[in-house]
Amino acid sequence: xxxxxxxxxxxxxxxxxxxxxxxxxxxxxxxxxxxxxxxxxxxxxxxxxxxxxxxxxxxxxxxxxxxxxxxxxxxxxxxxxxxxxxxxxxxxxxxxxxxxxxxxxxxxxxxxxxxxxxxxxxxxxxxxxxxxxxxxxxxxxxxxxxxxxxxxxxxxxxxxxxxxxxxxxxxxxxxxxxxxxxxxxxxxxxxxxxxxxxxxxxxxxxxxxxxxxxxxxxxxxxxxxxxxxxxxxxxxxxxxxxxxxxxxxxxxxxxxxxxxxxxxxxxxxxxxxxxxxxxxxxxxxxxxxxxx
Numbered sequence: 318x319x320x321x322x323x324x325x326x327x328x329x330x331x332x333x334x335x336x337x338x339x340x341x342x343x344x345x346x347x348x349x350x351x352x353x354x355x356x357x358x359x360x361x362x363x364x365x366x367x368x369x370x371x372x373x374x375x376x377x378x379x380x381x382x383x384x385x386x387x388x389x390x391x392x393x394x395x396x397x398x399x400x401x402x403x404x405x406x407x408x409x410x411x412x413x414x415x416x417x418x419x420x421x422x423x424x425x426x427x428x429x430x431x432x433x434x435x436x437x438x439x440x441x442x443x444x445x446x447x448x449x450x451x452x453x454x455x456x457x458x459x460x461x462x463x464x465x466x467x468x469x470x471x472x473x474x475x476x477x478x479x480x481x482x483x484x485x486x487x488x489x490x491x492x493x494x495x496x497x498x499x500x501x502x503x504x505x506x507x508x509x510x511x512x513x514x515x516x517x518x519x520x521x522x523x524x525x526x527x528x529x530x531x532x533x534x535x536x537x538x539x540x541x542x543x544x545x546x547x548x549x550x551x552x553x554x555x556x557x558x559x560x561x562x563x564x565x566x567x568x569x570x571x572x573x574x575x576x577x578x579x580x581x582x583x584x585x586x587x588x589x590x591x592x593x594x595x596x597x598x599x600x601x602x603x604x605x606x607x608x609x
Contacts, residue, residue, distance in 0.1 A: 323380045324376070324379075325375075325376035325378070325379040325380035326376065326380055328369075328373040328376050345374075345381060349387040351381055351387070355367065408434075408487075413487035413490040414432065414490055414494070416491070416551075416552070417495065417548065420547070420585075420594070421495075422591075422592060422593050427593075429498070430498075432490075487548075491544065491545045491548050492545050495540075495544045495545065496537070496541055499540065502595040503533075503598075506599075506602060507533070509602045510532070510602070512606075513536070513605050514532040516532070517531075517535055523569030524569040527568070527569070536572075536605075538570060539570050539576060540576060542565045543573045543577040544577075546562055546565065549561050550581065551585075558577070558581075572608075575608070576601065576604075576605075579604050580597075584600070
């Protein structure tokens, strides 16, 4: 496009990690007169410094103004609405959110947080959990969580064809919702989780490629992915259960298999014994502690 070489994008091209602003709560807000507010603390400050992050955001702000991003957004609002409607229909028809809620034992007597899906048409590679209180703007109220989802391009380009937000939406919903639903259970056991750091292979190249550099992050990702494996098996059968374990272990998540079997054979099979997943966390931590 005409603005592909805009100097405001230079800092993104040379970034030492993937600059996923939404995931850490950094948004341009207040369009058409866009602005941003830097939080007091942010993990990115360790990599770039406060001034570096501010310079990166100022570059994006200049790009948004020079490229008339607000005009672009307005021209495609009808597209966004259509894609959002299709994604919602897909999620509801497939029962994905009902499945993850039932897994965590939310129901009539235990309300789950409100889940918001943020469509991101210009991100075609993934989805991320976003904690709404960290976001700028009024996305949702207390108890609201969200995840951003990008489309499957399939070689298509905007605006020539509809983009698909419906590919494997169930797994996306399970993965991102699980990150949020695990916040309290994980926070309650931070010390015990830290005590298992001997299980972390900090030099694993597969994890490094995914910016997973700490044990608490690796443990959470293994646990989230194990939950997705269990839900996949319940929906699609044993072969799919085994195949997804193999896929995740090939990506560096070495404990997905052992966690998935434990969760399926103990937590899912003994619903009367564990009223919530938080009740099952000590079992998980004890099992992990027994591993060599």
